[in-house]
Amino acid sequence: xxxxxxxxxxxxxxxxxxxxxxxxxxxxxxxxxxxxxxxxxxxxxxxxxxxxxxxxxxxxxxxxxxxxxxxxxxxxxxxxxxxxxxxxxxxxxxxxxxxxxxxxxxxxxxxxxxxxxxxxxxxxxxxxxxxxxxxxxxxxxxxxxxxxxxxxxxxxxxxxxxxxxxxxxxxxxxxxxxxxxxxxxxxxxxxxxxxxxxxxxxxxxxxxxxxxxxxxxxxxxxxxxxxxxxxxxxxxxxxxxxxxxxxx
Numbered sequence: 458x459x460x461x462x463x464x465x466x467x468x469x470x471x472x473x474x475x476x477x478x479x480x481x482x483x484x485x486x487x488x489x490x491x492x493x494x495x496x497x498x499x500x501x502x503x504x505x506x507x508x509x510x511x512x513x514x515x516x517x518x519x520x521x522x523x524x525x526x527x528x529x530x531x532x533x534x535x536x537x538x539x540x541x542x543x544x545x546x547x548x549x550x551x552x553x554x555x556x557x558x559x560x561x562x563x564x565x566x567x568x569x570x571x572x573x574x575x576x577x578x579x580x581x582x583x584x585x586x587x588x589x590x591x592x593x594x595x596x597x598x599x600x601x602x603x604x605x606x607x608x609x610x611x612x613x614x615x616x617x618x619x620x621x622x623x624x625x626x627x628x629x630x631x632x633x634x635x636x637x638x639x640x641x642x643x644x645x646x647x648x649x650x651x652x653x654x655x656x657x658x659x660x661x662x663x664x665x666x667x668x669x670x671x672x673x674x675x676x677x678x679x680x681x682x683x684x685x686x687x688x689x690x691x692x693x694x695x696x697x698x699x700x701x702x703x704x705x
Contacts (some may be wrong), residue, residue: 460581462502462521465528470497487537488520489513491530515542516641517705522546530591538587538598542626547608549595554615562593569595577693580610583627606630 465473485493489512492505502524506512519539521579525538526546538544558572569576569590577588584607586599597607604629613623635670 458506459508460504463525463528465500465502465524467500469528469619470500487540488516526596529589529594529596530588531596535587535598540543541683543600544598545601547597547604549608549611551593551595551615566590567669579624580607580627583631608701622636
C-alpha cells in the first residue's frame with residue numbers, strides 16, 4: 458500500500474534525511490515499512506507498506522504525525538517517540554489567537570518559550586512532554602494525560618494568561634494526577650477473613666472458660682432428682698470451682 462505523507466518544508470528536508478541518510482534509515486526501520494522515499498527537491502514524502510500482517514497498522518496510522526512533527530521543527534529522535542504505545546501528537550496554531558501578524562506571533566512564541574527557555578522547560582517537566590515551537594505552530598509529543606495539560610498550558614499562554622496562572626494550573630494538575638495514581642496503587646483485594654476456631658468466644662480473653670462453666674450449670678439443672686448417681690456427679694466441683702461459706 459502506497460501512502461503519501463505530509464510535505465516537509467524545504468529547510469527541514471536535510472534534517473529528515475540526516476547525515477548520509479541516517480535519519481531516513483532510522484525512520485524506515487522504526488516504522489517497519491517496505492520503503493520510505495523523500496523528494497529532496499519538492500519536500501514530498503511517500504511510504505510504501507507491505508502486505509497486511511507484515512507491518513504494524515498502529516504505526517502506519519501514526520507515521521504521518523512523525524513526519525509532520527519533524528517538518529514542524531521537532532528533532533527526529535523526539536518525533537520517533539510517537540511510534541511508541543501511549544505517545545501522541547498535538548499541534549497548536551498560534552495564528553488562531555493572533556492572526557497572521559508576524560510581530561504578534563513572535564510575541565506569543567516569546568511568552569511560551571520564556572527567558573532562556575525556562576517556561577517551555579517548566580511545562581515539559583511538569584507534563585513529561587516535548588515541545589517544539591516553529592514559526593506559527595507549537596508541536597507537542599507525550600503521553601495522553603500530560604499532553605492534554607501541556608496543550609491547555611500553551612493555549613492559555615497564547616490567549617494572554619499570566620505565566621504564574623499557567624504554572625499554578627500545571628502544579629495542581631500534577632498533584633491531582635499523583636493522587637489519582639497513588640489511590641489506584643493502594644487498592645488491595647483481601648481474602649475473606651477466616652473465623653477463629655471456637656467461634657466468637659475466642660475473641661475475648663476468658664470468655665471461653667465462662668461459657669464452659671455456664672454450660673456445665675445448664676446441664677446440671679437438668680439432672681433427674683431420682684437418679685442418685687447423676688445427682689452425686691452434679692454435686693462434684695470442677696477444678697476451677699469452690700464453695701465458700703461463713704456464719705452470719
